Amino acid sequence: MxxxxxxxxxxxxxxxxxxxxxxxxxxxxxxxxxxGKTGLASLYNENVGTPDTEWFSDNNTQILHEKADDGTNLVARYVPSEKPSNKTMIVVHGYGSNSEEMEAFIKIFHADGYNVLAPDNQSFGGSGGKYIGYGVKDATNLEKWARVMNSDHPGGELGLFGTSMGASAVMYSLPKMPSNVKFAIEDSGYASxxxxxxxxxxxxxxxxxxxxxxxxxxxxxxxxxYNMNDGNTKKTLKHNQIPLFIIHGDADKFVPVKNAYENYRNDAGPKQIWIIKGAGHIESRSQDPDTYTQKVTDFAQQYFK
Structure with a gap:
């Protein structure tokens, strides 16, 4: 025994x-x-459309460079408004994408008269990095880009917009942001x-x-x-007072729509939610471009002075 x-x-x-x-x-x-930079991210591409590279050159796009806290080289595209403006939108791409592929969203805000800054998140586009930040490291880098814009445009106002991982980065960044960030719009972002x-x-x-x-x-x-548990809107939206517009398709399989409702519940500040019937991941704009453009520009105009 x-x-x-x-x-x-x-x-x-x-x-x-x-x-x-x-x-x-x-x-x-x-x-x-x-x-890993060469893992799923190298295979996955978000459905945000094919960029028109000529549009960027035709609109005097500048390539800006910055350093992350860990020394990683960061790159962003800056598209100045046609007429001088003190209002700048920071537009953030998602997983497997880059700033150039955000052209359709950049055009929305540029056409409304704003400067637009579109960073390449760490490990994507022209930015360096071996590992993906999943919105956590990107949130810190976004705050850095906001400071760059404030240095270049003293007395200006900022708005934030992101899709998917970029939307989560926007929500994770809100506690870090300077006081001249007037609002944030997130499309298809995950809560944690x-x-x-x-x-x-x-x-x-x-x-x-x-x-x-x-x-x-x-x-x-x-x-x-970094700690991926820091990427959670229960923490980052708990005391948020920056107005937040939440957009999500109810047919999203990559980031299920329950995330939108969770983000809405987690947010303590002024907020608005729009759920698009039948839209998949980041498909709300392509499903109804006119309504999408109207809603996001109305939200921006509501909070930009």
């Missing part, structure tokens, strides 16, 4: 060790797949990085989020140098 118990204990011990090793191995694979990653695990591989997601976060903290 003692021998049986002994072997049972040894078997259990090695099973636990094997499980831990398997979890660490799978966690590392998932980390590189989802957070942990929730989005867990949801994709379930959708793509039918794998539960525990224990893999916490393990992935160990690699995020160690290698990417």
């Amino acid at each position: 003692k021998r049986i118990l002994k072997w049972t204990g040894v078997t259990a011990f090695f099973f636990v060790i094997f499980t831990i090793i398997l979890d660490l191995a799978l966690g590392y694979l998932l980390f590189n797949f989802a957070f 990085v942990e929730g989005e990653l867990g949801g994709q695990l379930k959708r793509l591989f039918n794998i539960p989020s525990f224990p893999l997601v916490p393990t992935v976060n160990l690699y995020v903290k160690t290698l990417a140098k």
Whole structure:
């Protein structure tokens, strides 16, 4: 009997060790797949349209350079308004995209008379970085770009707009933003990085989020140098007073519409929500361009002085 118990204990011990090793191995694979620059991001492209590169050159687009806190080189496109303006929109792209591919959204605000700054998030476009910031690192970089705009345009006003991961970056950045940020618009943003990653695990591989997601976060903290748990609108919108417009398609499978309602509940400030029937991920504008343009420009005009 003692021998049986002994072997049972040894078997259990090695099973636990094997499980831990398997979890660490799978966690590392998932980390590189989802957070690595050459992983899923190199394969995925958001449905935001094909950019017209001539439009940027025809509108005197400037390429700006900045440094992230960790020394990473950051790049942004700056499109000045046709007539002098002290109002600037910061337009932020999502996962697998870049600033140039945000042309359709940039045009909306530029046509309304605003300067537009469109950063390349870390690891995308012209910006450096080995690992994707999932909105967390990007939020810090957005605050830096806002300071750059304030330095270049003293006394000006800023508005924020983002899609998908860029929308989440906008919401995560709000506690850091200077007081001249007058409003924010988020289209298809997720409430938390942990929730989005867990949801994709379930959708793509039918794998539960525990224990893999916490393990992935160990690699995020160690290698990417941030904590993905900081990406959560429960934290960043809890005391927010910057007006927020939430836009989401109810047929979004990549970032389910429940995220929009969660963001709405989490936000403490003035807010508005628009759910578009039948629209998938970042498809609200393409489904009804005129209504979309009218709603976002009306919101901007409401809060820009």
